[in-house]
Amino acid sequence: MAEEQQEQNPLLAALPPATDYLTYLTIVEYNLTEENLPLLHQILQDTELTSNIGWDLVHLLLPLLPASEECLQDVAARGNPREVILKVTEALRLLDFEDPQQDSEDEGATPITKASSSRAAPIQLGESSLSPVLPHETLPPLPLLKFEVLLTLLSTLHRRVKTKYPSRFLSTSLQAVLAAYNRSKHHLDELTLSAIKFINTLSGTKRPHLPPRTSSGNLLRTGTGLSEPDPEAQSELPTTDENVLTNRLFQSFLTHVLEDYILSLSSDQDVPGLSWSSRLMEKYEPQRIVPNKTTYAERFAEEGSLKARSTIVGQIVALAQDLGLPTDELIRTVQDPEMEKQGAPGQEDEPPSSAEDIPLSKTGSLLLLVARQVKRELYATVERTEDSAVSIFPDHEIILNNFVGTLGPHTIGLEPEALLDAILSLALIAIKKNRIGELVDDENFAKYLQVLSLVSANTPSPSLRYHAHYVTSTILRSHPSDLVRLAFIRDTLEHCPYENLKASAVGWLKGETLEANMPPSPSPDSESHSPPGNDTLSIFATPVALSNVSPFLFPDLRSSFTSLVEVSDSWMQFRTELGFFLATLNFYWLLLTAKVVHENLDITGLHKASHIEDNYLTPLKQAIGRFRESLKDDGELAIVEGSEGMVAAQTDLMILEDVIERVEKGTKG
Numbered sequence: 001m002a003e004e005q006q007e008q009n010p011l012l013a014a015l016p017p018a019t020d021y022l023t024y025l026t027i028v029e030y031n032l033t034e035e036n037l038p039l040l041h042q043i044l045q046d047t048e049l050t051s052n053i054g055w056d057l058v059h060l061l062l063p064l065l066p067a068s069e070e071c072l073q074d075v076a077a078r079g080n081p082r083e084v085i086l087k088v089t090e091a092l093r094l095l096d097f098e099d100p101q102q103d104s105e106d107e108g109a110t111p112i113t114k115a116s117s118s119r120a121a122p123i124q125l126g127e128s129s130l131s132p133v134l135p136h137e138t139l140p141p142l143p144l145l146k147f148e149v150l151l152t153l154l155s156t157l158h159r160r161v162k163t164k165y166p167s168r169f170l171s172t173s174l175q176a177v178l179a180a181y182n183r184s185k186h187h188l189d190e191l192t193l194s195a196i197k198f199i200n201t202l203s204g205t206k207r208p209h210l211p212p213r214t215s216s217g218n219l220l221r222t223g224t225g226l227s228e229p230d231p232e233a234q235s236e237l238p239t240t241d242e243n244v245l246t247n248r249l250f251q252s253f254l255t256h257v258l259e260d261y262i263l264s265l266s267s268d269q270d271v272p273g274l275s276w277s278s279r280l281m282e283k284y285e286p287q288r289i290v291p292n293k294t295t296y297a298e299r300f301a302e303e304g305s306l307k308a309r310s311t312i313v314g315q316i317v318a319l320a321q322d323l324g325l326p327t328d329e330l331i332r333t334v335q336d337p338e339m340e341k342q343g344a345p346g347q348e349d350e351p352p353s354s355a356e357d358i359p360l361s362k363t364g365s366l367l368l369l370v371a372r373q374v375k376r377e378l379y380a381t382v383e384r385t386e387d388s389a390v391s392i393f394p395d396h397e398i399i400l401n402n403f404v405g406t407l408g409p410h411t412i413g414l415e416p417e418a419l420l421d422a423i424l425s426l427a428l429i430a431i432k433k434n435r436i437g438e439l440v441d442d443e444n445f446a447k448y449l450q451v452l453s454l455v456s457a458n459t460p461s462p463s464l465r466y467h468a469h470y471v472t473s474t475i476l477r478s479h480p481s482d483l484v485r486l487a488f489i490r491d492t493l494e495h496c497p498y499e500n501l502k503a504s505a506v507g508w509l510k511g512e513t514l515e516a517n518m519p520p521s522p523s524p525d526s527e528s529h530s531p532p533g534n535d536t537l538s539i540f541a542t543p544v545a546l547s548n549v550s551p552f553l554f555p556d557l558r559s560s561f562t563s564l565v566e567v568s569d570s571w572m573q574f575r576t577e578l579g580f581f582l583a584t585l586n587f588y589w590l591l592l593t594a595k596v597v598h599e600n601l602d603i604t605g606l607h608k609a610s611h612i613e614d615n616y617l618t619p620l621k622q623a624i625g626r627f628r629e630s631l632k633d634d635g636e637l638a639i640v641e642g643s644e645g646m647v648a649a650q651t652d653l654m655i656l657e658d659v660i661e662r663v664e665k666g667t668k669g
Contacts, residue, residue: 011039021052028053032060034067044074047228054079058087058153065145072149076156077227085157085169088150089176095150097143097184144187147180151198158202162233167245170202171351174253182260189308192261195253196315203250205322241354248355251325255364258316262367263416265309270463273418274309275300276374276425277467283378284432297378317371325360327372331390333365335398339406363419366403370422373429391437392430392475397448399423404451412451413458413468420455420464427452427471436478446488449476457498469504476508482539485512486548493552499576503583509549510587516540517597543602546591550610553584557616561623567630568640571649574623578652581620585659588612592666607667617660624653624660 014027028040044050054075061068061075075084140148154173161169177195184191238246262273278296282289289295300306340362352358373389390396403423405412413420430436439445449472456468479485489512492505516538539545546553561570591603598604607613630637631646631653641649 009036009039011036011043015043016049021049024049025053025056028057029060032064034064037064037067037071041070041074044071044078047078050074050078051080051228051231055083055087058084058091062091062146062149063142065142065149069149072153073156076153077160080232081157081160081230082169082232085154085161085173088153088157089173091146092150092176092180095143095146095180095183097180097186140187140190144184144190147184147191148194150180151177151194155198155201156227160227160230162230164234164236164238165242166238167242167249168351170246170249172348174249175348178253178256181257188261188264189312192257192312192316195257196312196319199250199253200319203247203319203323205319245352245355245358247323248358249352251320251323252358252360254316254320254323254325255361255368257364258313258367258371259361259364261316262313262418262422263363265418267417267461270461271296271299271306272421272461272464273416274313274371274374275421275463276370277421277428278463280374280377280425280428280432281467281470284428313371314375317368317375320368325368327369329360330365330369330372331395333360333362334369334402335395336362337398337402363403366399366419367422370425374425377429377432389429389433389435390426391435392427392478393437393439393444393448395437396423396427396430397444399426400448400451404455409454412454413456417459417461417464420459420461420468424455424464424467424471427475428467431471431474436475439479442481442484442487445479445484446491449488453492453496453501453504454498456504457496457501472504473508473511477511482512482516486539486545490549490552493549499580503579506553506580506583506587509545509553510590512538512540513545513591513597513601517594517600541600543600543605546601546606547609550606553588554610554612554616556611557619557623558614561619561626563626567626567636570623571627571630571637571640574627575649575652578656581656582659585656585663589659589663589666592663592669613667617664620656620660624657628653 010027010031014024016024019027032040044054057075057079058072061072065072076088154177158166158170158173163169177198181191181195265273267273275296279300282295282297300310341359390399400423403419404415452468452472452475456465456472459465459468476485476488485508489505489508492508493502496502496505517540561574591597591601610616627637628650629635631641631649632638637649638646
């Protein structure tokens with residue numbers, strides 16, 4: 001009875017030579033169901049049949065995943081490898097990660113059940129005929145499953161192809177994999193693991209594979225049986241140049257994957273990328289760690305999603321090392337002033353003729369360079385075989401120019417936060433190693449600080465703003481000329497459109513002033529070991545510095561918040577400038593109370609010459625009164641701010657009023 005049913009099954013009845021291969025393929029297409037997949041698997045054990053029809057089965061079997069995985073492995077193991085590679089790469093290029101069947105990561109993956117077959121021992125989810133069954137968990141969305149399986153097929157197919165020029169096939173495949181990877185928006189950890197394992201397998205490196213974060217079937221699953229030899233195998237082996245070219249393809253691919261992966265990482269809870277700069281700062285400056293607050297190092301050691309980031313990037317870094325990608329080449333790549341060439345979307349590049357024709361990803365090279373540097377800094381167990389830390393000038397200056405503000409000054413600080421984190425990390429390492437380098441000229445120095453300070457003003461990440469400010473302040477202090485330092489501070493106060501950055505400039509001025517006027521600490525050998533330049537009086541120890549910047553520290557505010565301007569408009573301007581006002585007034589109060597500096601800095605003359613009382617303090621007090629009146633019931637600001645906003649607004653006015661009162665007491669003294 002069973003034999004009679006089998007004979008009636010069209011997949012068996014029409015087997016060649018009963019029909020030709022093209023006709024049989026059409027019959028398979030019209031009769032392909034999940035129930036027929038076990039039978040098709042048996043049929044595909046016929047190497048001659050699979051070699052003739054296998055390549056056209058790829059697009060038919062993919063929609064039936066995961067049930068069709070075993071049949072796809074048959075096609076990869078017994079089909080014509082050259083033809084099947086073309087179909088697999090085509091499927092990757094057509095892979096739609098926004099498929100309606102795909103669920104978002106927030107909602108979780110939809111369980112996919114495999115149709116039961118008539119076999120006595122049906123294959124379970126995530127299991128092939130040779131691989132162990134995985135825990136019965138939900139499978140990932142179908143597009144992700146397709147990506148993983150297609151990479152599995154490619155790993156089998158490329159190992160089967162025996163040709164003098166394997167790079168020609170590999171180039172096409174890697175471009176297709178990267179094109180699909182670039183389009184993905186979710187499940188980046190799983191996709192990246194698949195890509196790493198794919199390169200690990202094809203390159204022949206011995207590094208063990210990482211287990212997947214969640215059960216998504218067996219990533220790069222074991223084939224269903226032994227692969228057949230290449231029917232078109234060439235007897236000539238690849239040359240040394242060809243092997244170098246192939247290795248270069250792997251290196252380039254990894255840098256592009258690293259770029260896409262790290263730049264895709266979300267910055268939730270102020271964790272930009274790998275938070276390298278924050279973790280470095282915690283190690284370099286432990287005294288700055290806020291007590292009883294979880295450190296970034298602890299978060300990356302304990303939180304699952306952050307541990308996964310580190311582990312995946314660590315695998316890429318290790319694999320790039322195994323592939324022999326030298327650090328010197330990474331530095332040359334990131335310092336190349338030419339913009340990286342972008343290929344047309346959907347257009348495939350011709351296979352390269354030499355390794356020199358294959359560029360590394362510029363951003364990926366930067367991220368890999370930083371990952372290597374940070375790894376040596378954070379982990380004591382890492383072997384320090386080379387010390388390739390960049391210097392601030394000119395190395396970091398060139399990198400900053402190549403990656404920040406490339407679309408115009410208005411974009412400075414709005415680059416991906418993970419990228420800014422990497423760039424700031426290099427600066428922190430250079431500062432720690434005291435590698436300031438040599439300046440070309442003061443104009444370059446000022447431009448470098450301007451870019452860094454704009455990063456500190458514009459980036460949304462609080463931690464990156466702090467690190468950018470720290471680097472800017474440290475490098476500013478490193479310049480031996482007090483005149484250059486004063487010129488940069490004045491330029492920021494005079495021309496910078498960002499009030500928070502002008503508040504930073506007040507901080508720089510305060511630091512310079514205090515240090516220049518601080519009495520030298522007694523030391524037995526202070527004379528013989530005095531720092532260079534200390535024998536010359538600093539301009540910050542004279543009235544010149546303060547009088548030079550006073551027009552911008554204490555601008556004339558008499559017309560800024562007048563009744564001629566709508567109170568709501570005045571209020572918006574006031575709130576924007578409040579931080580700058582507070583920084584200036586607190587600095588001035590410090591000068592007023594530190595009587596030891598009064599004579600050297602001529603504080604009395606500064607107060608009179610700058611008309612601080614009439615042009616600055618009085619207009620601020622008048623503005624406070626006007627805003628406070630408008631914050632009362634039915635006032636314009638009361639309506640604009642609402643009940644919650646009113647409390648914050650009144651608090652701001654109280655804080656400013658308190659500082660003004662202290663300054664006025666200081667002036668009377």
